[in-house]
Amino acid sequence: MNKTAVRTLQQFLQKHDTYSGRIDGIRGPKTRAAVEASLATLADELPKGADAWSDRRRAIACLQLACRRHKIEVGPIDGLWGPQTEYATEVLAHLQATGKKPAPWRDQQPLDANPNGWPREAELTQALGTPTRKPPLVVVPCPWPLALAWDLNTRPSGIGCHEQVADSLARVLARIHDHYGPERLRELGLHRYGGCYNKRRKRGGTSWSTHAWGIAIDWDPAHNKLKWGRDRARLAGPEYDTWWRLWEEEGWVSLGRTRNFDWMHVQAAKP
Ligand SMILES: [Zn+2]
Known part of the structure; x- marks a missing residue:
């Protein structure tokens, strides 16, 4: 006691x-x-x-x-x-x-849809090439205003991602925007963009990060630190259920929802 x-x-x-x-x-x-x-x-x-x-x-x-x-x-x-x-x-x-x-967090089951056929992480080099070469990137405009998480005065116009995930990303962003609207997204901290393409290895690991292909995005990293679980991470809250469902319907994977760490991160690859 x-x-x-x-x-x-x-x-x-x-x-x-x-x-x-x-x-x-x-x-x-x-x-x-x-x-x-x-x-x-x-x-x-x-x-x-x-x-x-x-x-x-x-x-x-x-x-x-x-x-x-x-x-x-x-x-x-x-x-x-x-x-x-x-x-x-x-x-x-x-x-x-x-x-x-x-809210009963045990009941929040992630969806396991894969309508776009996203590859497994282990097959990424085969599917998209080696990250030592820069992937083909396109900028997907974001329907609500973004601010760079570590420099809120910098306003990215969109998300520079791998061309293979661009159409799906645009659909997810449009649905999220329709559901929440720009004001609510700002209240939820979802204007705090933490980056997409980044040629780097996994933090705390040796293999390539999914960011190295431009198929992963981080959101609000200050309130969703790498090692935080659902007891601390902001994106684990029930008000983000629809946010995650809209990603999952397009096959994107939240490491928070599936493995309870790195709640900032969503990727177009299956673990
Ligand atoms: Zn990430």
């Missing part, structure tokens, strides 16, 4: 009118007294023998009952701090902070 969990418990006790102390994450005498007062009203939901539990165990049991009240699956009321209780407590904390439960 960590400090955040104690804070979550204190907030529940406060709402339950048994606690008037500070929400400080410390399980002191006031918190203990409030736990006992709340458990007294919930006694019929406690298992036999709970009277003999330690203060800590009774506090956890109280937190479990709080989760159950909010219809958060928490398992048996046993006063033990296992993974199910820990996860349920995180859900309760989110509910207290925002008024709603977190």
Whole structure:
């Protein structure tokens, strides 16, 4: 039971009118007294023998009952701090902070369409030639204004990509623009363009990056760092579901959605 969990418990006790102390994450005498007062009203939901539990165990049991009240699956009321209780407590904390439960990220399945026949990464040299030679690039105009992520005063007119992916990219950009509109795209940080063609190896790897063929694009890199997972990356949020679906319908792959890192990156190649 960590400090955040104690804070979550204190907030529940406060709402339950048994606690008037500070929400400080410390399980002191006031918190203990409030736990006992709340458990007294919930006694019929406690298992036999709970009277003999330690203060800590009774506090956890109280937190479990709080989760159950909010219809958060928490398992048996046993006063033990296992993974199910820990996860349920995180859900309760989110509910207290925002008024709603977190969006179920496990349900966000990436589409596996491939209408344009994008090659596998391992077959890219065969399909598109070696990246030591510059690929044939064309600039696809972007329907909403772009700003270079590391120099927002620089406004690229479009995205310089491999000619083989240009038509698909234009379709994706048009659909995204139709769905969100330029203002919303700006709010979502999707004007922050992080580059496409770049003759380089994979960061943290030795093979060629898909950027070396001009078939990958990075978006808003400052808020979607390479090693960040869905708990930190902005592009993992539910408001980006349609954004990703529109890429995936054209066969593009998000490394974030498929492998939970490099959420900035989308590529026209299958991993
Ligand atoms: Zn990238």
